Amino acid sequence: MEWILQYPVAVQWAIMLTAGIFYGGLIGLIPSAGPGKAIIMLFVIVQSFDFTGGNYLFVLFSIATMVSCTIGDSFASVLLGIPGASGAASTMVDGFPLAKQGKASYALSSAITVSTINGLLFGALGMAIIPFYGAIADYVGVPEIAGLILVAFCLISVVTTRNTGRSLIAIAVGLFIGSIGYGMMGEVRNTGGWAYLEDGVPVVIVAAGLFALPELYEALTTKYEVARISRKEHNQQTWDGILAVWKHKYLAFMGGCIGFVVGILPGTGGGIGDWTSYSATVAINKNEKVKFGTGNIKGVIGPEGANNAGKMGGLLPTIMFGIPGGKVFALLMALWLYVGFEVGSPYIMDDTQFMNSLLGGYMFGTFFAGVLMLVFARWCCKIVYINPLYWIPPMLALTIWAVLASRFYASVYEDLTMLVIFGIIGMIAKYGKFSRPALLMSYILFPRIEGSYLQLSNVFFYDDIQSVSAALGGDFSLLSQNYIFNNPTFIQHPVLPIAIIIGILLLLYGFFNKSRTMDYA
Amino acid sequence: MKKLLATVALATMMATSAVADTLTLQFPNGPGKGGTAFWGDNVMKELNAKLEKHGHNIVPRYLPGQRGKKSLKDWAGSYMERGDTLMIAHGGNGEGFLLEDVGGFDYRDYDPVVVMNTNIWVSINSDVDWKNDVVKFPATGGTGFAADIVAVGLMMCGPEVNATVESFLECTNERVRFIPGFNSGGEKRQAFRRGQLDATRDTPQTSLMGYAKEYESGQSRVWFAHGIVDGKGSVYGDPNAPEGAQSFNEVYVAEWGVEPTGPVYDAYRAFQGYRDGFQKTVWIAPNSPYKDVVNQAVQEMINDPEAMARLDKKLGAFPWLAGDEVVEFSDYLFSLIKRERLETLVILANDVFKYQDAYVKEELLK
Numbered sequence: 001m002e003w004i005l006q007y008p009v010a011v012q013w014a015i016m017l018t019a020g021i022f023y024g025g026l027i028g029l030i031p032s033a034g035p036g037k038a039i040i041m042l043f044v045i046v047q048s049f050d051f052t053g054g055n056y057l058f059v060l061f062s063i064a065t066m067v068s069c070t071i072g073d074s075f076a077s078v079l080l081g082i083p084g085a086s087g088a089a090s091t092m093v094d095g096f097p098l099a100k101q102g103k104a105s106y107a108l109s110s111a112i113t114v115s116t117i118n119g120l121l122f123g124a125l126g127m128a129i130i131p132f133y134g135a136i137a138d139y140v141g142v143p144e145i146a147g148l149i150l151v152a153f154c155l156i157s158v159v160t161t162r163n164t165g166r167s168l169i170a171i172a173v174g175l176f177i178g179s180i181g182y183g184m185m186g187e188v189r190n191t192g193g194w195a196y197l198e199d200g201v202p203v204v205i206v207a208a209g210l211f212a213l214p215e216l217y218e219a220l221t222t223k224y225e226v227a228r229i230s231r232k233e234h235n236q237q238t239w240d241g242i243l244a245v246w247k248h249k250y251l252a253f254m255g256g257c258i259g260f261v262v263g264i265l266p267g268t269g270g271g272i273g274d275w276t277s278y279s280a281t282v283a284i285n286k287n288e289k290v291k292f293g294t295g296n297i298k299g300v301i302g303p304e305g306a307n308n309a310g311k312m313g314g315l316l317p318t319i320m321f322g323i324p325g326g327k328v329f330a331l332l333m334a335l336w337l338y339v340g341f342e343v344g345s346p347y348i349m350d351d352t353q354f355m356n357s358l359l360g361g362y363m364f365g366t367f368f369a370g371v372l373m374l375v376f377a378r379w380c381c382k383i384v385y386i387n388p389l390y391w392i393p394p395m396l397a398l399t400i401w402a403v404l405a406s407r408f409y410a411s412v413y414e415d416l417t418m419l420v421i422f423g424i425i426g427m428i429a430k431y432g433k434f435s436r437p438a439l440l441m442s443y444i445l446f447p448r449i450e451g452s453y454l455q456l457s458n459v460f461f462y463d464d465i466q467s468v469s470a471a472l473g474g475d476f477s478l479l480s481q482n483y484i485f486n487n488p489t490f491i492q493h494p495v496l497p498i499a500i501i502i503g504i505l506l507l508l509y510g511f512f513n514k515s516r517t518m519d520y521a
Numbered sequence: 522m523k524k525l526l527a528t529v530a531l532a533t534m535m536a537t538s539a540v541a542d543t544l545t546l547q548f549p550n551g552p553g554k555g556g557t558a559f560w561g562d563n564v565m566k567e568l569n570a571k572l573e574k575h576g577h578n579i580v581p582r583y584l585p586g587q588r589g590k591k592s593l594k595d596w597a598g599s600y601m602e603r604g605d606t607l608m609i610a611h612g613g614n615g616e617g618f619l620l621e622d623v624g625g626f627d628y629r630d631y632d633p634v635v636v637m638n639t640n641i642w643v644s645i646n647s648d649v650d651w652k653n654d655v656v657k658f659p660a661t662g663g664t665g666f667a668a669d670i671v672a673v674g675l676m677m678c679g680p681e682v683n684a685t686v687e688s689f690l691e692c693t694n695e696r697v698r699f700i701p702g703f704n705s706g707g708e709k710r711q712a713f714r715r716g717q718l719d720a721t722r723d724t725p726q727t728s729l730m731g732y733a734k735e736y737e738s739g740q741s742r743v744w745f746a747h748g749i750v751d752g753k754g755s756v757y758g759d760p761n762a763p764e765g766a767q768s769f770n771e772v773y774v775a776e777w778g779v780e781p782t783g784p785v786y787d788a789y790r791a792f793q794g795y796r797d798g799f800q801k802t803v804w805i806a807p808n809s810p811y812k813d814v815v816n817q818a819v820q821e822m823i824n825d826p827e828a829m830a831r832l833d834k835k836l837g838a839f840p841w842l843a844g845d846e847v848v849e850f851s852d853y854l855f856s857l858i859k860r861e862r863l864e865t866l867v868i869l870a871n872d873v874f875k876y877q878d879a880y881v882k883e884e885l886l887k
Contacts, residue, residue, distance in 0.1 A: 322730075323705060
């Protein structure tokens with residue numbers, strides 16, 4: 001790669017940005033692949049950047065890859081009904097029905113536009129708050145994070161189906177699946193003795209099985225024909241999609257805020273921000289004419305608004321404290337370490353060239369990837385006119401490849417078995433009206449809920465829990481010491497009680513308000 | 522003429538293949554996943570430069586799963602047929618080898634190629650009165666049962682309590698509170714910096730990177746480093762440690778006035794040998810036809826000051842052992858396996874960590 005140094009810096013940047021955007025975009029198009037897969041594959045080439053100045057170019061390249069892939073993963077969700085990544089599954093819920101109605105260009109342009117604009121907006125916001133981020137982070141501790149995770153979890157109730165019993169079953173199944181594998185102390189649980197399950201069930205398998213396989217089956221068995229649209233109509237739809245973002249600008253902004261805040265929380269990958277934003281979109285839009293899950297454009301704008309904004313949110317704690325906002329950021333941290341950058345060290349912020357590469361890669365990458373995808377969308381949309389019989393085999397093969405490759409082909413038979421099992425669970429959920437979004441969200445959130453609970457209970461509420469446990473065992477002496485009422489946590493960390501109240505209200509709204517307009521399982 | 526050309530071509534192909542074989546380095550994790558992947562990739566890069574001179578090269582094979590046990594089981598079942606494969610094992614694998622079913626994996630069956638002899642540091646916030654108060658320490662779910670947790674208990678409880686396993690457990694259950702649920706090392710470090718954890722464990726490089734400001738301001742300090750296993754029954758100071766930082770034994774003597782002893786300490790020392798002494802290792806099958814050339818390449822790497830400077834910069838300046846030294850070192854660690862130590866470790870793993878899989882492995886005692 002050293003050959004690149006013969007060109008001026010601007011050309012070096014242009015080459016790296018272009019390479020990152022095309023590579024990331026290409027991986028983003030592959031069903032179930034997502035940014036994690038795109039970043040993992042960079043480990044193969046990272047050593048080629050081991051030359052003076054190469055490390056900065058690599059940062060630029062890797063960050064452009066991530067943002068481009070994040071925008072690109074909407075394509076498979078909208079056009080094929082197969083999630084481009086676990087987060088993009090939320091875009092699929094309303095995006096795919098729109099594509100089947102002949103409005104693929106409309107849905108895609110909305111998704112790309114809001115993802116790009118919010119990426120730039122929240123990118124700028126991220127840059128602006130970097131100098132103050134240390135002070136903000138000082139305020140955000142275990143109770144604050146636990147509160148936000150609680151709200152995200154309670155939002156699940158909003159995306160459930162009208163059948164409360166089946167919805168609760170879906171949540172319970174999701175929580176159980178999330179609990180499989182190593183526990184918080186390193187103990188093994190719920191594996192039934194199957195060693196493969198010790199690492200838990202991979203999110204890529206759960207998402208692909210729950211969503212991709214049932215949708216592929218439906219595409220095979222349900223005859224639907226998408227009316228061809230002319231180039232003029234495509235342009236009109238594209239423009240309408242962009243206007244829709246403007247029309248629902250507050251919703252888009254809300255999505256960005258949710259994605260950004262959730263992105264900042266440690267370990268909240270797997271599309272929690274996208275799903276949370278989708279749930280919030282459903283929650284605040286009652287009595288919709290077009291029900292959510294049947295092709296409501298708001299159901300595309302909400303989660304896609306959170307998409308790239310969440311990536312900037314996740315970058316902040318990653319760079320400043322070495323706390324990855326999710327799996328993708330953990331991988332980026334590792335990659336950057338290879339080229340000599342110890343993100344999280346107090347000195348990284350003083351490396352202006354690193355910060356320029358990072359933020360430049362993020363902003364330019366987002367902008368150019370967005371524009372390119374909008375142009376590119378016209379040709380991609382043509383896939384919806386093709387008989388599913390022709391595109392299902394290659395897409396299924398790509399989905400399987402994405403699953404196996406993300407696991408390094410270490411457990412091929414087991415991974416395939418699990419994919420089939422989750423495909424069956426997905427079919428049962430889809431046709432039996434058990435909410436798949438609720439199942440997926442509970443599964444993804446389980447470790448964070450458990451971790452937050454254990455941290456809260458051991459650091460902030462230890463005596464309270466001991467006193468209650470003792471009381472349950474018949475010893476009331478500890479209760480009399482009033483640990484609970486004397487505990488200053490709720491006063492010192494007001495976010496926690498507020499979050500608990502919001503969470504309770506969300507649960508009540510989600511399960512008992514019949515005016516909800518969600519119709520998707 | 523055709524036959525002659527064919528013969529020459531065939532001979533050339535055979536000769537070329539004989540001198541230009543591709544070897545495989547098996548990782549117990551995926552790319553970029555943790556310190557071992559980083560270590561392995563850097564070693565592989567330097568080793569490749571040396572192997573190329575011998576006409577070979579080496580490529581990675583990632584086999585993640587079960588905290589590294591998947592790779593061990595895979596290796597144990599096929600190493601005799603895989604002379605072209607080198608296998609990386611890390612400290613967690615040492616724990617698996619001592620306490621769990623790892624599909625017949627036994628270090629003693631393989632030849633050690635190279636060891637980077639490292640250790641872990643335990644840092645503590647300066648305002649913590651660890652002799653009297655409860656200490657909140659992170660449970661290391663991802664790492665498994667770690668030696669630091671035993672060391673912290675030993676340090677806090679003191680000589681009298683450490684005299685028996687039962688009194689040690691009673692003391693640690695009361696005074697050491699393990700805080701689980703940290704999703705990443707960064708999250709754990711932030712909790713430590715904010716005082717939500719009283720003490721924590723990290724590699725030397727991570728400690729220096731993560732707590733530089735806190736060490737400098739006096740907010741926290743290195744409580745103790747386990748120390749580098751010397752292969753002769755003791756440990757010595759970590760060359761990377763900041764001034765004033767001491768090994769576990771030095772701190773213990775300074776605080777309690779006597780050398781640490783007792784069954785728990787005895788088990789800890791053996792355990793630390795495997796967790797830290799075997800923290801970063803490479804193994805090869807004893808019947809491998811590439812053993813000599815690999816050992817030669819490793820020796821060349823260790824003797825190359827530029828290569829080692831690059832590795833030290835990225836991995837920390839730790840002692841590297843190869844050739845006869847690594848064999849002696851491994852033999853020393855094998856000699857630490859004793860029934861009483863294994864029994865104690867199993868009790869600690871089951872009682873403290875609620876492990877279901879830890880058991881006294883009779884096969885190790887043969």
